[in-house]
Amino acid sequence: MDVEILARIQFAFTIAFHYIYPPLSIGLGLIMVIMEGLYLKTGKKAYEVLTRFWLKIFAVTFGIGVATGIIMEFEFGTNWAVYSRYVGDIFGSALAAEGLFAFGLESAFLGVLIFGWNRVSPKVHFISTIGVFLGSMFSAVWIVVANSWQQTPAGYHIVGEGFNARAEVTDFWAMVFNPSSVDRIIHVWQGAFLAGAFLVLSVHAYYLLKGRYVEISKKAFKIALGVATIVSFSQLISGHSSADGVAVNQPAKLAAMEGHYQASAPADLYLFGWVNNDTQEVSGVSIPGGLSFLVDQDFEAPITGLNAFPEEDRPGQVNAVFQFYHIMVSIGLFLIALTLYASFLWWKGKLFDKKWLLKIFAFSVLLPQIANQVGWFAAEMGRQPWIVYGHLRTDEGFSQEVSSNQILFSLILFLVVYTILFLLFIYTVNKKIKHGPYDEAKNPNEFLKYV
Amino acid sequence: METILGLDYPTLWYLVVGLLFSGYAILEGFDYGAGAWHLFLRKDLSRRIAINAIGPLWDANQVWLIIGGGALFAGFPVMYATMLSSMYVPFMLFLMLLVLRSSAIKFRSAEKMLWWRKTWDIIYFISNTLIAFLLGVVLANILQGFELHENFSYKGGIFFSFLSPYSVMVGFTTLSVFMTQGAIFLLLKTEGRLHTRLTFLLKRGMVLFLISFAVTSTYTLTFLPGVINKFKETPIFFILPVLAFLAVANVPRLVSKKKYAHALVFSSLTMAFLLMLVAFQLYPVLIPSTVDPKYSVTIYNAASSQKSLGIMLTIVLIGAPLLAGYFLFLYKTFHGKVKLDDTSY
Numbered sequence: 001m002d003v004e005i006l007a008r009i010q011f012a013f014t015i016a017f018h019y020i021y022p023p024l025s026i027g028l029g030l031i032m033v034i035m036e037g038l039y040l041k042t043g044k045k046a047y048e049v050l051t052r053f054w055l056k057i058f059a060v061t062f063g064i065g066v067a068t069g070i071i072m073e074f075e076f077g078t079n080w081a082v083y084s085r086y087v088g089d090i091f092g093s094a095l096a097a098e099g100l101f102a103f104g105l106e107s108a109f110l111g112v113l114i115f116g117w118n119r120v121s122p123k124v125h126f127i128s129t130i131g132v133f134l135g136s137m138f139s140a141v142w143i144v145v146a147n148s149w150q151q152t153p154a155g156y157h158i159v160g161e162g163f164n165a166r167a168e169v170t171d172f173w174a175m176v177f178n179p180s181s182v183d184r185i186i187h188v189w190q191g192a193f194l195a196g197a198f199l200v201l202s203v204h205a206y207y208l209l210k211g212r213y214v215e216i217s218k219k220a221f222k223i224a225l226g227v228a229t230i231v232s233f234s235q236l237i238s239g240h241s242s243a244d245g246v247a248v249n250q251p252a253k254l255a256a257m258e259g260h261y262q263a264s265a266p267a268d269l270y271l272f273g274w275v276n277n278d279t280q281e282v283s284g285v286s287i288p289g290g291l292s293f294l295v296d297q298d299f300e301a302p303i304t305g306l307n308a309f310p311e312e313d314r315p316g317q318v319n320a321v322f323q324f325y326h327i328m329v330s331i332g333l334f335l336i337a338l339t340l341y342a343s344f345l346w347w348k349g350k351l352f353d354k355k356w357l358l359k360i361f362a363f364s365v366l367l368p369q370i371a372n373q374v375g376w377f378a379a380e381m382g383r384q385p386w387i388v389y390g391h392l393r394t395d396e397g398f399s400q401e402v403s404s405n406q407i408l409f410s411l412i413l414f415l416v417v418y419t420i421l422f423l424l425f426i427y428t429v430n431k432k433i434k435h436g437p438y439d440e441a442k443n444p445n446e447f448l449k450y451v
Numbered sequence: 452m453e454t455i456l457g458l459d460y461p462t463l464w465y466l467v468v469g470l471l472f473s474g475y476a477i478l479e480g481f482d483y484g485a486g487a488w489h490l491f492l493r494k495d496l497s498r499r500i501a502i503n504a505i506g507p508l509w510d511a512n513q514v515w516l517i518i519g520g521g522a523l524f525a526g527f528p529v530m531y532a533t534m535l536s537s538m539y540v541p542f543m544l545f546l547m548l549l550v551l552r553s554s555a556i557k558f559r560s561a562e563k564m565l566w567w568r569k570t571w572d573i574i575y576f577i578s579n580t581l582i583a584f585l586l587g588v589v590l591a592n593i594l595q596g597f598e599l600h601e602n603f604s605y606k607g608g609i610f611f612s613f614l615s616p617y618s619v620m621v622g623f624t625t626l627s628v629f630m631t632q633g634a635i636f637l638l639l640k641t642e643g644r645l646h647t648r649l650t651f652l653l654k655r656g657m658v659l660f661l662i663s664f665a666v667t668s669t670y671t672l673t674f675l676p677g678v679i680n681k682f683k684e685t686p687i688f689f690i691l692p693v694l695a696f697l698a699v700a701n702v703p704r705l706v707s708k709k710k711y712a713h714a715l716v717f718s719s720l721t722m723a724f725l726l727m728l729v730a731f732q733l734y735p736v737l738i739p740s741t742v743d744p745k746y747s748v749t750i751y752n753a754a755s756s757q758k759s760l761g762i763m764l765t766i767v768l769i770g771a772p773l774l775a776g777y778f779l780f781l782y783k784t785f786h787g788k789v790k791l792d793d794t795s796y
């Protein structure tokens with residue numbers, strides 16, 4: 001296989017694997033801040049027990065997130081040297097800001113968060129929890145800024161030609177607030193909140209179904225359900241706003257998301273379908289003119305289609321972009337329905353009466369994870385053939401001096417190590433969940449004095 | 452070109468990157484170093500204590516690598532890209548070992564089975580040892596130069612060529628420096644019989660360090676071209692090897708007096724002076740080309756734009772005090788001997 005394909009496979013694999021963990025850390029961080037805040041406010045032991053329990057799972061998640069994240073930081077240089085030279089001037093300041101402002105905050109307070117229970121006062125511990133949470137939020141900001149710049153470059157000019165061409169910053173804030181940054185940061189944050197909230201929902205639904213830790217599980221479930229309901233719904237808004245931006249800034253990507261080929265015609269909105277790139281037809285169920293309506297509030301408005309672009313400037317995998325995008329949207333809509341219904345029952349005081357609903361929640365942990373993954377796939381594959389939209393092509397960006405044998409070597413290493421790591425993660429987290437927040441065999445009153 | 456205190460922006464950024472990597476070497480030096488002693492500690496409890504000595508700190512220490520890497524990417528993208536893509540195999544190994552090392556710390560104490568813990572102990576020991584060794588190997592390769600042609604294109608060997616007698620030698624020296632640093636750090640964190648055992652191990656480590664230090668220094672002075680000339684140009688910098696030598700000599704003295712905190716300071720200073728020496732030797736080159744000096748990567752042809760460097764210097768001025776604050780808080784909180792409790796690894 002050629003170097004470009006191998007480099008892309010390796011990058012896709014390592015980033016997709018990495019992206020299982022940071023969203024969980026951000027989401028669990030939020031939940032822990034709420035739980036520990038409630039503990040400080042009410043003084044109820046139950047919230048302390050919950051915070052300590054989720055902290056254990058958070059610690060494992062965070063650890064793997066950091067370990068796999070360092071690899072990402074250096075993989076730009078190892079496998080995408082041309083690209084690194086091209087964007088260094090732009091990315092640099094974002095990465096430097098991330099390291100100093102976000103990562104320093106996160107990692108320094110992490111030690112206190114995990115090991116500091118017996119060494120600092122509850123207030124200082126709570127501040128550490130907030131510090132780690134904010135750090136992980138900032139971290140997401142700078143990474144998404146860098147990626148958004150690749151999607152919608154702004155605040156730069158191109159200097160030099162051929163091999164020596166590179167982008168240089170002309171306006172730092174225009175670069176940071178490039179047209180897609182804000183929408184995408186919010187969308188990514190919310191995706192992370194959902195990942196965390198649904199893990200909490202899932203675990204405590206499982207406990208409730210088993211009749212274990214019932215009192216504290218009800219509390220935790222309600223906290224997570226509150227977060228999940230609000231965020232599922234607002235995710236729709238940020239998603240819509242983000243898609244509006246794509247319509248303006250990356251029309252080829254939008255066209256690929258809906259399989260819209262005609263150069264300028266009203267576009268349909270598919271609920272599901274299958275794109276045939278050769279015949280340029282989509283078979284599936286659609287709302288005629290639906291995409292036109294979403295973009296321009298007019299069912300007849302023309303939308304730029306893929307045929308408006310030369311063949312070599314279109315995303316290569318239209319059907320994949322279409323499918324990934326639609327899976328994400330479908331999951332998002334399902335989560336809205338699920339959380340709204342559960343909240344309705346909560347309001348009625350019947351939240352924990354329906355076993356089938358708890359069962360759905362127990363399995364729902366996978367849904368935001370899948371949505372986060374496929375959402376990124378759609379965003380990144382929809383940007384092709386560009387690595388920097390409109391400026392640098394992916395097939396120009398990889399390291400010229402690296403051979404396919406070297407990448408095969410590292411790719412196999414990654415596959416082996418990451419598979420083991422993933423199994424260990426599942427095993428450890430599962431064990432912690434099975435073990436539970438406290439030892440049931442002992443007198444629970446010892447742990448839960450409020451009962 | 453704009454300057455601050457008579458130094459142009461690329462030079463200032465060179466100092467920032469140097470500072471970050473010195474911080475990384477000093478802090479992760481005792482983490483990796485402690486890990487490289489792991490199998491020399493016999494009992495399970497001793498090994499647990501050793502891991503928990505760095506427990507709350509290593510994640511924060513690792514930030515120096517992350518910021519250092521970011522600073523390199525940011526300020527010298529050409530250096531970042533050329534170094535990583537040319538040294539593909541050692542860096543991939545390095546990254547993979549970092550993952551294994553983190554996993555070992557996280558998962559070792561998750562189970563009580565003896566085979567489980569022993570397996571992780573071996574992984575932990577090997578990864579720490581090899582990480583320290585590889586860092587030295589990469590440093591040696593940079594000092595010797597890469598086979599760089601026009602447009603920084605690397606045409607050298609790709610799998611094992613990074614291992615030369617000199618790079619192996621520097622690799623061992625780095626390992627022994629880290630092991631000395633690590634043993635001193637563990638002495639500060641332990642008591643009782645483990646403490647006694649470590650005093651014994653530290654003596655071995657220092658002997659190893661002094662020998663490899665002497666051999667590597669001699670070799671560098673004799674065989675690396677231009678080292679002496681550089682001092683002839685700017686004799687004032689001859690103070691660096693003198694300081695490094697004094698710091699090295701001071702470590703065994705302080706250890707024998709049982710002043711471990713001071714010994715750790717001087718062991719750290721040793722690393723700082725040695726890295727300054729390297730930085731001085733290279734400046735303004737980042738990676739010499741073995742083909743023709745005009746193809747070398749320098750701080751000028753590798754640097755980001757003035758504008759970008761200016762922004763980043765501002766970011767550093769704001770961020771550095773914050774970072775210093777976090778670290779003070781963290782190290783103050785976990786000051787003193789290791790005490791295992793329910794939150795420990």
